[in-house]
Amino acid sequence: MKEGPDIARVAALLGDPARANMLTALMSGRALTAAELAQEAGVTPQTASSHLAKLEAGQIVVPRKQGRHRYFTLSGPDIVEALEVLMGIANRVGHNRVRTGPKDPELRRARVCYDHLAGDMGVALFDGLAKRKWIESDLNGVALTPAGINFASEFGIDLDGLRKKRRPLCRECLDWSARQSHLAGSFGAALLDRFYDLGWAKRVPESRIVRFSDAGKRQFHDLIGD
Amino acid sequence: MKEGPDIARVAALLGDPARANMLTALMSGRALTAAELAQEAGVTPQTASSHLAKLEAGQIVVPRKQGRHRYFTLSGPDIVEALEVLMGIANRVGHNRVRTGPKDPELRRARVCYDHLAGDMGVALFDGLAKRKWIESDLNGVALTPAGINFASEFGIDLDGLRKKRRPLCRECLDWSARQSHLAGSFGAALLDRFYDLGWAKRVPESRIVRFSDAGKRQFHDLIGD
DNA sequence: TCAATGCTTCGATTAGCATCGAACTATGAA
């Protein structure tokens, strides 16, 4: 009966946790693939596909085909604006996501985000690599420096192998618990794998927690220099 | 798992049609009662009560008790901002509400909105009353002028009787089909009643359409002076 | 005190939607 712009339809599209996660991930302005968005949202690819179809139909996101990937971006700056206003409101009214209970601060310290390290140690890793000038972060994203390439081979990471994959080598991922970036991308994943291989850390089964051994912790801090 | 402001929760609150209708009605900045909001949303009082409880819990609206009424207002300017951005998006992507089909333009011409006249003729009525300086509209709302009070009694409306009701005498109501205001409140309702009584118009059963007779139409236009 | 009005709570129903397993399509690589 009522006429006018249908707020509810748009808001409902942003009102599902999985979709909201995808959209916040896209706020960086970078285009992400369906699989990456599924990871961000914490759902299976099928579910993500269904969500993305809805977002696309609602013109909230725009797909771009490239090879066998589909990259998605937000359909315009107004979407970012909306997300930001909503974040502000959520913040004001104290609607923050269930913080991981005080009983497992481990999760906040070090956890996997997809396949790379997140949490305080993830942020520390990012900062440390930047301080050593192994990575450089600018508006276009993150990239390895020549010194960083050097370090990678010394640390036992096969960069050439990684480059063959279609996945970007370095990618920033916003860590909400720390409100700072940590390192994603295939290089970020390779680093974590290397930590496992070196015995510095291992994953706690059935959880996202990454548990460092005492020795591993020491070596980790040596690595990033603090 | 993810942390940070919970956009989805806020967006979901705005993402229900009934609630969105209530909130847009509140965008005028005026406080409305639960019953009025139920009308705006097109739901029963029980349903509205449930929605309002949710909006209140989510701190989107703020209640204020006055007598046996509960007046609601938006909890802050950020809510208005959010609604406006969402309207912009909805507009851009063409998510407009199902416009009443071309087969019944009558509905767009004259219909009841709760108990007062809406549609093109509702807007014309509002403009006409303002042009004759019978009502005055400013930031605080609409009010009858001394001349308007005069007119009301001549037109057979018992203003004193209306004043006894708790309902505001005059209220602006945004008409989306015309994107302009029409007159609500008990005076607006009384005018429409008078149109019925005078035989100028009658309601089409089972619909919101108000059908004016040819003679009624003439007299209506005489009244508002165009 | 009784009646009327405004609003809420309770309970039952219904509908929609998110989710995932399994199977299918499409693109690229060997």
Place this chain on the structure above:
DNA sequence: TTCATAGTTCGATGCTAATCGAAGCATTGA
């Protein structure tokens, strides 16, 4: 061609949330 990867479609399941009727408070007015 064959295999692997990225993504989608289909179908089934289960949960959540909107809705309203009926009954209950609470406030006001007579």
